[in-house]
Amino acid sequence: MPSSGEEYLIARKKQIERRRKIVTIVSMFSFFGSTVFAIIPAIQQASQPKPATASASPESLLQQQAQGYELVLKREPENLTALEGLVNVRLKLKDTQSVIAPLEKLVKLRPDRSNYKVLLEQIKKQQTKSNQ
Structure with a gap:
């Protein structure tokens, strides 16, 4: 039977592991979210037709x-x-x-x-x- 000290360490390790997973997931979402926010305007700008600019004569x-x-x-x-x-x-x-x-x-x-x-x-x- 595990002692209370061992139970505490096991519970603490599980708690630390859960926090790592949460931080990793939040970090991944943040990274991919910022990438999407950077890419979407670039794609929209590329897909819009460019207005014909009147080129000046020589x-x-x-x-x-x-x-x-x-x-x-x-x-x-x-x-x-x-x-x-x-x-x-x-x-x-x-x-x-x-x-x-x-x-x-x-x-x-x-x-x-x-x-x-x-x-x-x-x-x-x-x-x-x-x-x-």
Whole structure:
């Protein structure tokens, strides 16, 4: 016949084992529940049709870039990077009339760069040809 001390230890072990099982079950439910709550919105978002976004035309993107360079030049009128960027964007837009002013400024700021001078001369020749 087991003594009262042994009965207590056996009862205590059973009680500890039940608590472990409960904690394990609660932990598993919590883990799987949090996983489900993370996955469901992702699945819903993937299953919804995406609205068609109006993609901007390349020309409008170039115009936005030109406006950005112009804003920089208002703050820093002698910013070489912004001047070069503005010239390149306006050349891509084939806006030769508005290329002349920033290109002349580049020639003044960087007289050592002959490619600016050559480009300015070419654009001015095109302007005179188109005006005739």
